[in-house]
Amino acid sequence: MNTMTYKGYQGKFEYDQDTDIFHGEVLHINDVVTFQGRSIDELKKALADSVEDYLLLCKEVGKEPEKPFSGRFTDHLFYI
Numbered sequence: 001m002n003t004m005t006y007k008g009y010q011g012k013f014e015y016d017q018d019t020d021i022f023h024g025e026v027l028h029i030n031d032v033v034t035f036q037g038r039s040i041d042e043l044k045k046a047l048a049d050s051v052e053d054y055l056l057l058c059k060e061v062g063k064e065p066e067k068p069f070s071g072r073f074t075d076h077l078f079y080i
Contacts, residue, residue, distance in 0.1 A: 007051055012027055013025075022043045027068070031065075
């Protein structure tokens with residue numbers, strides 16, 4: 001799996017040979033955030049732009065943006 005990260009948000013991407021475009025999606029959040037570009041440089045910029053747009057939209061509508069899942073679990077002790 002091809003991935004890149006911006007501000008802790010991890011995006012996976014694939015290359016579509018038929019259209020000559022890279023397509024990507026941000027992982028580990030429930031909201032759908034996508035990006036695309038014709039080169040790796042364009043793809044990096046598109047990921048950054050999409051994450052910034054997502055953060056701005058969340059702020060505008062008064063929603064807390066989802067934090068990307070880190071892949072780590074923390075142990076919690078519960079006493080009864």
